[in-house]
Amino acid sequence: MAALLRVLALLGLLLAFSTAQAEKLRLVADSWPPFADSGMPGGGLATVIVTTALQRAGFASEFEQVPWARAMLGVEEGRYDVLINAWFNESRTRIGQFSTSYLTNRIRLLKRKGDALRFNTLSDLYPYSIAIVRDYTYSPAFDADQQLQKVPVRSFSGAVRMLAAGRVGLTLDDEYVARYFLQRESRSVRDAVELIDKPLSENSLHILVSLKNPRHRQIVAGFDRAIAEMKADGSYERLLKHYGF
Template sequence: MLRLLRAMALLGMLLIAHGAWAQTLRMAGDAWAPYADVALLNGGLSTDLVRTALTRAGYTVEYDQVPWARAIHGVGEGRYDVLINAWYSDERTLIGEFSEAYMINRLRFIKRKTSDIQYESLQQLHPYSIAVVRSYAYSPAFDSDASLKKVPVASFSTAARMLAAGRVDLTVEDEYAARFALGHEAEEVRDSVEFLSKSLSENSLHILVSLKNPDHARIVADFDKAIAAMKADGSYDRLFKLHGL
């Protein structure tokens, strides 16, 4: 009987220790197809990659799709543990710890087909209005250029429609995300715009783990290790193919 009680006590301690380690992480992100959207297969590519990596690292995850401003604010306040798809900015290091890059996004400007706007430097774009999504970080040079006429909007779809209607001169978005979104716009929007040939930048995509979570450093390390293992065993590439990218 004594041996049984000791065994039960040991099992209880192990379960408590495991429970403290294998915590449930509250993840958040905005609708950003094809990377994140609850209407897509497994929530989109980014959602699938992040969920798979954290699950392989031993965590349980819950995901909320919310507007971007709410997601970033929630990470800052600690309501969410993980922002699944963040571009790096110094400002965000005040609220969270970035993982290593798990993907690269190519940012491109979009104009109306009837426009003769050319882009070789940001200075060339100073005369033009550019629709940007609120709270997004694009590139350090673009974000810090106070001479650019940035028009904050709620989403890329809004930006694309404003561009097609002539209410702004340009917008900017990740190439795959823009192509996906434009494919779901009305024909008069989709057929009236085009990409400029030169990219603004290539941005690394990270998870951002809230500093309010006391285990943020370990979560980031576990995620990075899991992504590296997925690349090594081929499951990373298989997820890209699964999502058609």
């Protein structure tokens, strides 16, 4: 009888584990093409990488796109399990566990063509008004510098149009985000601006798994392992190439 009870207990544990694995993780992100956007094939590059890695680790998932503030609050409260595209921030460790980096974002400045600006340090930017997207994080030094003339706007598209029209002196964004949106602007806007070679910052991209999920350590460990395997077998590189990276 004791042996039978042990077998039944083991089967119960296995069933519970299988049921937990079958439950879909609730993934969330705001619109940030080409990395995450519900209107793009697969939801964008970051969405595809994350869902593929999680699937390889044994976790089914479903994706929802919401504004950034709602996504962060949802992770904090446990309504979402995984924020798919988070830069590391110490304060965020209070609400979630970070994975290792799976992409790198290079933040680059854009200026009007013909402008003689040479960027080496932040002080080189002090004479210029700079269009920034509200609630966007660029780099700790840039964000904290009170001498920079920052002009908050709603989107990169609005910022780059202001730059092309001469209403601001600079704007900035991740280089792939900037190229993605510039392709969708008019020729007059595209021809009026250019990227500055030296990046303002490089930020590693991670998933952030809600501490409210009791399996957060298991999810992160599985994701990290799957990303390493994808890089080793070439599937990671194929995804980058498919999205033009």
